[in-house]
Amino acid sequence: MIDHIPLTDCIKGRVYRVYSRNLLVGAYDGDGGFVGIREKFEQEYLDTEYHTDRGETVSPVKDLGVDVPKDIELKEYLGVIGGGIKSNWKLFDFLRQIELEALKDYDQ
Numbered sequence: 001m002i003d004h005i006p007l008t009d010c011i012k013g014r015v016y017r018v019y020s021r022n023l024l025v026g027a028y029d030g031d032g033g034f035v036g037i038r039e040k041f042e043q044e045y046l047d048t049e050y051h052t053d054r055g056e057t058v059s060p061v062k063d064l065g066v067d068v069p070k071d072i073e074l075k076e077y078l079g080v081i082g083g084g085i086k087s088n089w090k091l092f093d094f095l096r097q098i099e100l101e102a103l104k105d106y107d108q
Contacts, residue, residue, distance in 0.1 A: 004059035007032060007051045013068045015098055016060035020049055024099050026058060027091070029074045034058045037095050046076040046092055066098060 005016065012030030020026070026034025032054050038047040050056035068074060072094055078086045 004052065004061055005063065007053035010051070010060060011063075011067075013074065015064045015066045015068065015095070017062035017064055017102055019059040019061050020057055022047065023049060023058065025064065025095060025102055026060070027068045027074055027095065028060070032056075034060065035074055035076060035091065035095075037092060037099060044092075046088055046095075048076055064098065064102070068094060 004019065010016070010028045012028055015025055015027050016034065018024070018026045018034055018036065020034075020036075022038045022040075023034065023036035026036035026049070028034055029048065032050050033048040034051070035046055035048050037044055049058045052059045068091065072090045073088060074091070075088055078088050080086070
């Protein structure tokens with residue numbers, strides 16, 4: 001079993017390195033979920049997965065000491081506009097940059 005950070009110790013808006021089938025890093029949404037970038041069928045998009053303390057799939061294993069800026073919403077998408085979903089590109093781009101840094105640590 002991998003040591004993980006308990007749900008009660010997770011900080012809303014903080015980004016964590018997570019052990020998950022689909023996510024590399026996740027921003028804690030304050031409600032048991034971690035929003036991160038997922039790839040499926042060659043498409044990348046934001047997805048929320050929930051903490052293993054709730055019987056779900058994500059175990060945060062490292063606090064990266066980075067908080068999502070206050071002007072970026074902790075949501076996968078920002079609503080439906082003209083029949084289509086408006087993706088939260090600010091959060092996507094922010095998390096992508098953190099993922100790239102986390103991957104550098106693996107290469108060393």
